[in-house]
Amino acid sequence: MNKTLFHRAGELEEASCPFALVTILKTSGSASRNQGSMLVEGSKAITATIGGGALEAFAIEAAHKAIARRQEDYAVSFTVDQEAKKKAGEVILFIQVIQSDASSPFFTVASEWEQRGIPFVFGFSLEKESSRFLYSSTQKSLGTSREALLLHAKQSLEEGFDKRVEVSGKEYFLTIPIPLTNLLLVGGGHVNQAIANLARTLGYGYQVVETRAEFATDELFAHAKKRVVGRTITEGLKKISINRFTYTVVASHTFDQDALEYLIATPTPYIGILGSKLKARMLFERLTVPPSQKRRVFCPIGLDIGTETPSEIALSTLAQIMKEKNGRSGKDLRDFAKDLVVVRGGGDLATGVIKRLFNAGLPVVVLETEKPTVIRTTVSFAQAMFEGETRVEDVVGRRCRDVDEALGVLQSGMVPLLADPQGVFLEKLKPLCIVDAILAKRNLGTTMADAPLVIALGPGFKAGKDCHVVIETKRGHSMGRIIREGEALANTGIPGIIAGFGRERVIHSPDEGVFSSDRKIGDLVKKDEVIAYVGKSPVRAPLEGMIRGLLNNGLTVPTGFKIADIDPRGLKADFTTVSDKAMAIGGSVLEVFDNFLARR
Template structure:
């Protein structure tokens, strides 16, 4: 989501400057690639790049393709084959062993719901969204409808740039399936005389981190979290510590008693809490509320295990028994074991742990993982043998 918000900011600045733009989107990957479907890069006519579609290998050639799309004002699908490490056609040796399909869309600022405007609608509120990109990999000369459909979960708003009721019904059905799966997927259809692939992209709300505490050790945690593009709330009972001047990158800074914190927040299953006030009673009071917050999946507590055990004992004395199920969402001491000592290292440890919980991962070294780094179960388009032959004849590594 951070990449999308950065692209939107650059888009707004480019509009003011009167620049022309094109959006490059990774729409499909076969094999290994540095970026996965949904990675985007905005290109302006003066060569400014925002976002990334690779690890830097494709950006140079992609700039030229984007400028061509801007010049011709036509969507273009370009296929980069990185499986041949000795291939010097692109002037680089990619070594990713994958085939990457990138869609280039010139941005028409007069179009009310151009691809960037759809992205703006998708991130305007804290809600999940389905964004559909429609493209054809069977012929590079085929029309490429591009980013054309948005379905907002909470607002129930649907925006469609494609013509025809039949196509609208197809895309609406696929967006509903993406919501049910809570995941992105691909599917190919015979639409009229053309085969088109639907990339239904599930755009989840960004994680929200609520940090109880406003001491100096919170500053690097806020800085690192802002780089990830997460929503950040800093809350503390001390007005002299919880200030916007100390935490300019926080989404909100609150001065509140522990008993009133939740009344100021709107939480969901992607809201994470860390208790780092260095005030035992404040942390305890907040923990007593959080354990009953059903959607909460992560509560990190700073300090040794004996501090957390004392909290359990004190709550039991008040008649509050913390169940084993409730304990599973409490992480104390907070963070992964990386040998963290400084506040910056502790912040890294905390965020790494939250990321493993968010993505339901183990946190083990990737070298010990036998499966591919990325889950590709839903990242493949299903084709018949005749489709494959047609596709292999049509794809090209670069447009002339």
């Protein structure tokens, strides 16, 4: 078996041999990988990979020189050149030179956790202080006792992704070396044996449940974290650990309705059942759970790639699990952008549309202004225009320089944003559908000729003249209605009522000038408390509550411009998830697009 990075690091540490760790911090444009780490020894021998090719050769040489010079930790940039295009992408690498010391085991501990299948965070400082630490899912830590840092590490394990964090003015990078994805194999027959073997190569741990001891042996499942034999499948399942990273594959003739209902009640996001279409119909007819719960059940199992043998079914099943886990479409990369949707605008309502389309497996590119004036910045992809990258719930938006970089970001499973308020990039993008989600209350130039399908949100558009479809955005009985002839209801200028407050909760600029604030969304404020300034004019909270919207600092605004809003519900306010209104409007857009695809 090939050694893992931490296994080899532990060996070098015990031998007091220096080595370097190379980690991908960030990529833009075209890059073979978006994350990963490799170990480089003084002899240039490597363990693990960051993608091979010219990037890896560059990293090996840089790391080798750093080891020889005993260089401090540092970041370095690599430019990706392709035959068709120079500077097609950029990869930022972070190189750490490790002066091993067997008397202070660090990587040895990480290797032990890895071998025992204990998920952990490997964190390191991005400063020049060579600070590293470990934090495990069993709440053990090594290298730091700082509560704020350990809290970030715990959150990273719960969320399941790498991230950069700032603590006391210093930046740290947190990585999760062991995939959190794990499999629950119900049944020990040929298919699940093949899945177990393939899962091992992907780094996925697995547990096995059987009713027959001879099909749950160490010989058949040598690397299982746990093997359980029960009188019934349900009895066995009750002895298994299941979390939101556990993907379940059922290949057992004794699997029954009770076992399915037990699994439905757990956090497992995927329940794949080996069986015919007839079996699938019978299972679904008996299920008495909401449709949202049924969507987690896949029967028949796998992708349609013409499978016959257990190994082929295993490949098809794990491909489907990866598709679901990563929120991808499963389409050929060759045809990836064929059904491209361009959304003009990235504010909070537009973000609901973007998220619904993205979660449906559709490629989405967002066109925004250079400095969007959104106030609900925690739930707006537009915030990426200021920060370079932003996360809304479980979807990442990243600002891009050009169309080529945007298409690369799309393939990486993120939402790309381009600074293009005039729609100059539309000619090169050639989208199948355009959604005008600028919500300017008037048409800023969108026409029906811009794409085969043009959808507009809210007032200011006439279906059949400016666009093919208008979506009603006004709260009430008609919200989300699909309008194929005519216009949306006129804007009343009255915000939605929350806890009895409407106009009062929305704050407008008292003067013209540059906006500035030392407060942040989520802060609780008292009535008449100063929360910001426009120029030298103070901006006061009109009521007690939580700041739910706040303009970005440094923007110049005219008098009367919307700059903030206060939610009177205080601690009960939700500022981290997309609103029901945005998701409802997004659902209407998705319905229109699905209908268009079906009729093409």
